[in-house]
Amino acid sequence: MTTTTTQPQPNHTTLPQLHFIIGIGRSGTTLINQILNANPHCLSTPETKFVMTFYSKYAHQTAINPDELFQDIRTYYHTLRKDKQIDIWKLNYTQLQQQLQQYKPLNYANACRLFLLNMYYLERSNDQVRCIADKNPSYVSYLPQLLQLFPDAKFIISLRDYRAVFNSSQQSKGNPIITPTVRLLRWREHFNILSQYTQAMPDRFFWLPYEKLVHDNENKIRQLCLFLQIPFDTQMSQSHEPIKHWIATHTNELANNPRQQKKWTDLSRPINPMRSESWRQNLSPSQIIFAELICGNIGQQFGYIPTQPAKLPQQIISLLRHLPALIYALPIYWFFARYYFWLPIRWRLAIIARLKH
Numbered sequence: 001m002t003t004t005t006t007q008p009q010p011n012h013t014t015l016p017q018l019h020f021i022i023g024i025g026r027s028g029t030t031l032i033n034q035i036l037n038a039n040p041h042c043l044s045t046p047e048t049k050f051v052m053t054f055y056s057k058y059a060h061q062t063a064i065n066p067d068e069l070f071q072d073i074r075t076y077y078h079t080l081r082k083d084k085q086i087d088i089w090k091l092n093y094t095q096l097q098q099q100l101q102q103y104k105p106l107n108y109a110n111a112c113r114l115f116l117l118n119m120y121y122l123e124r125s126n127d128q129v130r131c132i133a134d135k136n137p138s139y140v141s142y143l144p145q146l147l148q149l150f151p152d153a154k155f156i157i158s159l160r161d162y163r164a165v166f167n168s169s170q171q172s173k174g175n176p177i178i179t180p181t182v183r184l185l186r187w188r189e190h191f192n193i194l195s196q197y198t199q200a201m202p203d204r205f206f207w208l209p210y211e212k213l214v215h216d217n218e219n220k221i222r223q224l225c226l227f228l229q230i231p232f233d234t235q236m237s238q239s240h241e242p243i244k245h246w247i248a249t250h251t252n253e254l255a256n257n258p259r260q261q262k263k264w265t266d267l268s269r270p271i272n273p274m275r276s277e278s279w280r281q282n283l284s285p286s287q288i289i290f291a292e293l294i295c296g297n298i299g300q301q302f303g304y305i306p307t308q309p310a311k312l313p314q315q316i317i318s319l320l321r322h323l324p325a326l327i328y329a330l331p332i333y334w335f336f337a338r339y340y341f342w343l344p345i346r347w348r349l350a351i352i353a354r355l356k357h
Contacts, residue, residue: 015113016043018150019228021135022194023158024186025178026168028210031239032158033135034267035221038239041230043126044133045116046088050076051134051149052142052341053348055108059149063105070097072345073115079349090120109149122246131228140190141337143197153204154227157194160210160276161304162187162295163288167279173259178336181322181329184294189337192298209302214273244268280307289318 021029021044036044054072058064077091096118103110116132133156139146146153165187169180198205206227213220218237225232235241247254247264254261283291285308292299292306293315300306310318319326340348 015110016117016129017131017152018109018113018116019131019133019154019156020139020146021133021137021156021158022139022190023137024140024160024165024183024190025137026165026172026183027137027158027160028208028213029135029137029158030263030267031210031213031271032156032208032224033133034239034243035236036133036224036228037121037124038235038242039225039230039233040125040128041130041233042133042228043117043119043121043124043129043131044135045119045121047136048080048089048116048119048134049136049138050115051112051136051146052139054345055142055145055149056342057345058108058111059145060108062107064108064111066097066100066103066106069106069111070100076345076349079352088122090123091115092118092120112149122243124242130230133228137190138186138336140193142341143193155197155205156224156227157198157205157207158210159191159207159302161279162299163279163283163291163304164210164276166287166291167282171282177332179325179329179332181294181325182332184291185329185333186337188295188298189333191302195298195301211276214271214276217271240268240270286318286321289314290322293318 021032023029030046033044033046036042053076054069057072058069073096074093077089081087081089096114099114099118100106100111103114113132116134117126117129120126137158143155162184165183166180169178169183194205198207206224208220208224221236222232225236243264247268254264279288288308289310292308292310295304296306340351343351
């Protein structure tokens with residue numbers, strides 16, 4: 001579906017800077033996404049995975065064929081949109097095609113900016129956008145490619161207690177491939193990698209712990225705005241209000257998609273600080289021991305202290321109890337962390353299409 005929204009035609013000097021929201025899923029990345037979108041100067045895009053999807057094909061071309069890229073985009077977008085009753089992205093096909101053709105030569109970095117800038121996410125206006133914050137937690141594994149493609153990019157790191165992530169993943173009815181144990185492995189590896197990058201380039205990474213965001217909301221948002229060099233907007237502290245309005249105008253479409261309805265209804269409510277500690281009541285002692293065995297040593301670096309110190313027999317029992325989940329999670333983690341985006345595009349589209357059924 002093409003929106004009728006238009007904006008001034010960008011040129012090489014007016015394209016916004018592209019930054020990234022990374023970390024791990026179920027850690028508050030969507031909340032950060034909505035907070036930034038409440039600021040008219042920042043467009044925060046959902047998990048399109050666009051940059052890495054076409055990286056292997058186009059990133060090293062000095063003059064991209066705009067028509068070929070546009071056809072790839074149409075195929076990709078159609079695959080992601082298939083069977084969805086509501087269009088969250090609101091991609092303006094006509095405007096994007098025109099802008100891709102205007103850039104001569106067209107490089108991949110600018111093509112990425114143009115694609116995201118033509119996304120009128122939740123029907124917002126992009127007229128005042130100064131920067132784009134692309135939300136893709138899994139991009140941690142591809143930081144070398146992102147830094148090479150966007151040498152001035154900044155990275156917002158969404159951090160959350162690994163036990164809360166484990167608990168949230170168990171309650172989610174989302175992607176059946178990325179299990180709670182896969183998320184634990186991602187948590188351990190992602191924040192180990194990010195700690196090293198932050199030490200090397202401290203001015204490029206902004207750590208935003210979920211617990212501090214929900215308990216000290218306005219102060220952390222102001223710090224985030226300073227990091228991105230955009231003015232603070234009071235609407236950012238009430239980011240649920242625009243979503244309430246958006247839900248009201250899409251009641252019928254959401255009624256046909258219970259999962260989407262729950263997601264957006266949750267986001268339309270004020271932040272509830274109590275949710276950050278719900279894992280203490282929801283996880284069993286064995287589950288906590290397992291999570292702390294996987295992530296505890298890394299977690300202590302961020303102040304997440306183990307609560308279930310277990311002796312060796314208890315550790316062995318916990319590992320054996322979760323061994324099937326761990327055996328499944330290891331190859332899944334390594335596949336998506338190291339190999340997925342290097343597969344041919346048609347293979348990845350086939351995987352996406354299969355996962356949607």
